[in-house]
Amino acid sequence: MEPxxxxxxxxxxxSDPARSGESRDPAALLTSARAGDRVAVGRLLSMIERxxxxxxxIGRLAFPETGGDEHVLGITGAPGAGKSTITDRxxxxxxxxxxxxxxxxxxxxxxxxxxxxxGDRIRMQGHAxxxxxxxxxxxxxxxxxxxxxxxxxxxxxxxxVGMPIVLVETVGVGQVEVxxxxxxxxxxxxxxxxxxxxxxxxxxxxxxxxxxxxxxxADRPGAAETRRDLETMLDMDGTMREWRPPVVLTxxxxxxxxxxxxxxxxxxxxxxxxxxxxxxxxxxxxxxEFRRVLLWKLEQKVRALESGDTFRSVRDRLLDRxxxxxxxxxxxxxxxx
Amino acid sequence: MEPxxxxxxxxxxxSDPARSGESRDPAALLTSARAGDRVAVGRLLSMIERxxxxxxxIGRLAFPETGGDEHVLGITGAPGAGKSTITDRxxxxxxxxxxxxxxxxxxxxxxxxxxxxxGDRIRMQGHAxxxxxxxxxxxxxxxxxxxxxxxxxxxxxxxxVGMPIVLVETVGVGQVEVxxxxxxxxxxxxxxxxxxxxxxxxxxxxxxxxxxxxxxxADRPGAAETRRDLETMLDMDGTMREWRPPVVLTxxxxxxxxxxxxxxxxxxxxxxxxxxxxxxxxxxxxxxEFRRVLLWKLEQKVRALESGDTFRSVRDRLLDRxxxxxxxxxxxxxxxx
Numbered sequence: 001m002e003p004x005x006x007x008x009x010x011x012x013x014x015s016d017p018a019r020s021g022e023s024r025d026p027a028a029l030l031t032s033a034r035a036g037d038r039v040a041v042g043r044l045l046s047m048i049e050r051x052x053x054x055x056x057x058i059g060r061l062a063f064p065e066t067g068g069d070e071h072v073l074g075i076t077g078a079p080g081a082g083k084s085t086i087t088d089r090x091x092x093x094x095x096x097x098x099x100x101x102x103x104x105x106x107x108x109x110x111x112x113x114x115x116x117x118x119g120d121r122i123r124m125q126g127h128a129x130x131x132x133x134x135x136x137x138x139x140x141x142x143x144x145x146x147x148x149x150x151x152x153x154x155x156x157x158x159x160x161v162g163m164p165i166v167l168v169e170t171v172g173v174g175q176v177e178v179x180x181x182x183x184x185x186x187x188x189x190x191x192x193x194x195x196x197x198x199x200x201x202x203x204x205x206x207x208x209x210x211x212x213x214x215x216x217x218a219d220r221p222g223a224a225e226t227r228r229d230l231e232t233m234l235d236m237d238g239t240m241r242e243w244r245p246p247v248v249l250t251x252x253x254x255x256x257x258x259x260x261x262x263x264x265x266x267x268x269x270x271x272x273x274x275x276x277x278x279x280x281x282x283x284x285x286x287x288x289e290f291r292r293v294l295l296w297k298l299e300q301k302v303r304a305l306e307s308g309d310t311f312r313s314v315r316d317r318l319l320d321r322x323x324x325x326x327x328x329x330x331x332x333x334x335x336x337x
Numbered sequence: 338m339e340p341x342x343x344x345x346x347x348x349x350x351x352s353d354p355a356r357s358g359e360s361r362d363p364a365a366l367l368t369s370a371r372a373g374d375r376v377a378v379g380r381l382l383s384m385i386e387r388x389x390x391x392x393x394x395i396g397r398l399a400f401p402e403t404g405g406d407e408h409v410l411g412i413t414g415a416p417g418a419g420k421s422t423i424t425d426r427x428x429x430x431x432x433x434x435x436x437x438x439x440x441x442x443x444x445x446x447x448x449x450x451x452x453x454x455x456g457d458r459i460r461m462q463g464h465a466x467x468x469x470x471x472x473x474x475x476x477x478x479x480x481x482x483x484x485x486x487x488x489x490x491x492x493x494x495x496x497x498v499g500m501p502i503v504l505v506e507t508v509g510v511g512q513v514e515v516x517x518x519x520x521x522x523x524x525x526x527x528x529x530x531x532x533x534x535x536x537x538x539x540x541x542x543x544x545x546x547x548x549x550x551x552x553x554x555a556d557r558p559g560a561a562e563t564r565r566d567l568e569t570m571l572d573m574d575g576t577m578r579e580w581r582p583p584v585v586l587t588x589x590x591x592x593x594x595x596x597x598x599x600x601x602x603x604x605x606x607x608x609x610x611x612x613x614x615x616x617x618x619x620x621x622x623x624x625x626e627f628r629r630v631l632l633w634k635l636e637q638k639v640r641a642l643e644s645g646d647t648f649r650s651v652r653d654r655l656l657d658r659x660x661x662x663x664x665x666x667x668x669x670x671x672x673x674x
Contacts, residue, residue, distance in 0.1 A: 056663050056664075059661045059662075059663055060661050060663075060664060063658055063660075063661035063662075064658050064659070064661075066658065067658050283656055286655060286656060286662065287652070287655075287656075289662045290652075290655060290662045290665055290666065291639070293662045293663055293665075293666045294639050294642070294666045294669065294670070295635075295636065295639060297666050297667075297670060298632075298635040298636070298638070298639065298670075299632065299635075301635070302628070302631050302632060302635065305631070306628075315624070315627075318623060318624075318627060319620055319623060319624075321400055321401045321403065321404050322401070323400075324393075324396045324397050324400035324401075325396075325400075325623065325626045325627045325630045326393050326396055326397075326630055327393075327397060328627055328630075329627065329630045329631045329634050330634075332631065333631070333634060333635075
């Protein structure tokens with residue numbers, strides 16, 4: 001099923017469908033996308049989500065064009081923390097700096113991908129007519145592993161077609177979501193005022209991935225205490241870090257604190273470049289992705305093995321208890337070499 | 338490091354160390370273990386936990402002797418639900434029926450394996466001098482995957498050396514623990530009275546694995562409500578099951594309700610045999626294990642790949658962004674064929 005993108009039908013290029021037409025050629029689509037054709041961007045993202053050879057081809061073309069000046073920002077935190085509103089405000093901050101921005105909203109709990117399916121996205125409609133903003137939701141196509149594999153490819157595509165800032169927002173704080181948000185150049189963790197929210201963040205492993213903390217809805221009671229809780233946890237954090245994550249109080253719905261947040265994000269980016277951490281983090285990230293791809297390919301191999309004649313023979317003897325599971329695995333793997 | 342087994346030094350055979358001696362020969366140890374040598378049983382379990390060729394040899398010898406009349410019972414539930422006390426009572430029930438029983442306490446959160454390290458095990462000391470009872474703790478050796486792989490082998494060993502009833506108790510309700518307990522012939526899920534406990538059980542995926550529910554500490558307020566909550570959730574459960582899990586109220590510390598629980602367990606066993614479900618469940622279990630073993634072997638292969646010359650070359654070009662992660666994975670896998 002082709003996901004529908006509410007946004008892809010707007011902005012420049014959308015009035016001229018002939019530019020991307022019905023093309024499925026990755027190279028041609030990339031050229032159109034770079035020229036500002038939003039339909040082409042949406043189509044390329046759909047191809048990445050579907051996987052297979054077209055996705056690989058896009059990856060081969062996009063990958064060499066990344067790893068430069070782009071800044072990938074991840075934003076995570078419990079549902080209700082106000083991540084979408086923060087994202088919305090940050091889009092404006094980026095736009096004020098004159099740069100184009102891509103937004104990827106990752107929602108493993110939703111079966112739908114596309115442009116503006118999530119209710120929260122509606123708040124970003126203020127940017128819908130801005131050609132410098134491309135917003136896209138990505139959902140679980142089949143399995144979580146697929147999303148974790150597709151997200152970095154989607155980010156690279158947005159960079160390769162001319163968006164030097166990419167915001168990746170995850171809906172919840174599940175393992176995959178934290179992993180995806182944590183693989184950014186700068187990861188923002190949003191919490192709300194209130195007893196225990198900081199502790200919940202710690203439990204979800206957010207303390208480890210955070211480069212910048214946001215206490216959002218800071219007009220509510222308990223904001224100062226939540227900031228203090230976070231600072232205390234950072235004090236107790238055994239690992240000596242050169243960069244201590246700042247804690248910024250915001251009220252994203254009014255825009256209060258967003259200017260300071262944007263400053264901290266730019267500072268973190270500068271620190272990462274100066275310290276060499278950006279280079280190191282990117283290397284680790286690519287090697288981590290490489291490892292996931294390897295494992296995924298091996299899993300595909302297991303699935304392929306499970307349909308052959310040898311499999312049936314091994315399986316029958318296993319179920320008769322003539323051979324044990326390890327001997328069976330050895331036989332099957334030897335047969336495939 | 339050789340895990341110490343407090344139990345393995347007791348009971349028959351322990352007074353004659355020459356019987357198992359320092360032997361590391363799986364076949365010889367199995368013969369001793371079958372003759373009642375508890376030191377040999379403990380040693381075989383340690384070898385299974387350590388893995389490698391000796392573990393495989395034990396598996397090859399033990400596997401064909403399983404899949405018969407044995408009854409494997411899993412017991413899981415949140416910490417504090419009273420699983421150890423229930424297990425303790427069930428040991429007595431089994432012994433009254435005249436059969437030998439093996440008990441495996443699986444604790445992924447503990448780095449220690451062996452006989453009686455967990456505090457809870459102390460309650461089972463009443464059985465420590467009973468030759469018909471063998472109790473053993475199994476912990477995470479290195480990684481959770483290792484425990485999930487070793488547990489079925491340990492269960493089969495206990496069956497192969499003459500224990501037709503095996504109780505597998507998990508300490509918590511983590512994914513691996515639920516998986517291990519859920520792979521029994523009959524799975525008991527223990528909850529306590531109190532608002533929300535039934536819902537927690539549902540969230541942890543316990544509703545799906547339960548064959549028999551126990552509301553333990555049923556002398557406390559709310560037992561009837563918890564039973565009703567469970568019954569309601571079973572009513573709502575969309576999947577039509579022929580066997581509807583009964584809900585038994587117990588107070589394991591006084592022994593109340595244990596006779597009824599034992600009756601339900603025997604009934605489930607009879608149902609499983611008559612319906613053909615036992616055969617089907619065992620087949621699914623073996624195929625599931627086979628799949629895990631295959632994946633584990635492939636992971637080993639990835640690790641091996643990550644140390645060769647090709648890996649270094651591929652890695653360097655990947656980090657230079659000359660090739661993308663998928664192309665890199667293909668190159669590495671092709672080189673290893």
